[in-house]
Amino acid sequence: MELRTIRIDGTTRAARVEGDQLVLLDASDVGALLRSGADRNADGATVEIATADHAPLVTHPDKIVCVGVNYADHIAEMGRDVPPAPTYFAKFRQALIGARDDIMLPVPTVSTSIDWEGELAIVIGAEARHASASEAQACIAGFTVLNDVSVRDYQRRTTQFLAGKTFEGMTPLGPGLVTVEELGDGSGLEITTEVDGVVKQSSNTSQLVFGAIDIVQDLSTIITLEPGDVIATGTPGGVGAARTPPEWMSNGTLLRTTIAGIGECTNTCRLPG
């Protein structure tokens, strides 16, 4: 099953994919659907996918946790060591945009070092605390696509990544949540990032150092995971910062982030005004 969140009639709604149609469900977004347990198989009005306006898949996640340095090839290109445990940082909800929305660039006087990071994201479907491996698998609703678009100079101005990772309106999330019935633990999925039509990242989620179940289990030792929480699992090699010379996105750059079996985000970078 695939679930999406669209903008319609001045608000947002959760919907289920049926062929080329979206069936509207009784929840304001997929996060609210997961929290309320509303019937995801219900009948409802339909909207053509081709004309739908996608909101961030989860509009108000309780938490957005990102995992850094979690693909062996990206660890090598950034000159880091394989960490003994998942490297966590956060992102705030104002960073999120829909799967077809423009990426809101900061003005050039703030930063021009805008980089891509295609990622598999976990969406939590049930509360989890001190989870076993089987409980960790059971609390995952499914997976989606996220691009952890990064403002590298802000990421690197101190030891902590947060500043460069939570810029407003720069993180595509969606278009759909594909459920665990189809994707299992999220391993074995081809992941690709294209920038202006050129493949820059191409890997497979089987290359994750810490997989989805490892991450959920470890996080639940620290804090209660809630339905609608989003966990980005990290990016493979091929980011702009690691290229010689470094490559950055700018006004008009087209970013396409694809995970086989889930879908793609297609976003254009835009300067304000």
Place this chain on the structure above:
Amino acid sequence: MELRTIRIDGTTRAARVEGDQLVLLDASDVGALLRSGADRNADGATVEIATADHAPLVTHPDKIVCVGVNYADHIAEMGRDVPPAPTYFAKFRQALIGARDDIMLPVPTVSTSIDWEGELAIVIGAEARHASASEAQACIAGFTVLNDVSVRDYQRRTTQFLAGKTFEGMTPLGPGLVTVEELGDGSGLEITTEVDGVVKQSSNTSQLVFGAIDIVQDLSTIITLEPGDVIATGTPGGVGAARTPPEWMSNGTLLRTTIAGIGECTNTCRLPG
């Protein structure tokens, strides 16, 4: 003016301090009060402060941002350099507890390196984005007390602090929001942390490298600040990790965090069960 959030009748309520009484207001907590703009001067039923059960001052902040390495003496004891910009990391709401609540220790097999970090916290009262210095001052509702109780081995297991900073039920916040009419920019306030009655941290918020207005202005370059957002400004020298030998809190340890002109959090560390 001082505002608090208490637990009452199976829910939470915002309240205004009047002498030794709390006047209940029309909002579920101080965060909701700031978001709704409900009348903070309204009349209402009263509760004695002495018998009140304090909830986290803001129960569901949209964001909790923490600033690290922001007092010169703490920077020296941790062997870090003075950063060129504020060092930000996040905390999630499940970390928060009330000003008199027990601190929920992780079981010893998870961690025993539990440290104190007394901090001045900013509470945002109005939306702010790309704020000037005067706009940054204007969007601050006031200040409160926070202890960024830290699980040091989780903080240090990777480069990113988040894991050690957002353990469930370990971060006292409150008891009251004292408004900017009384505290201005939050500078010049004595801040003290006592552990089992012994003063471990004693400094003044004038020693902050980046003050409240600097932090709010810089953060608003990155993301929109919202009413009820909480920003912890960093801790002075004297933490347990920097002592020889290191000192940790354990079951029964009494932690008292005081800021002159605001109030104090008094919390006992407790193992589960």
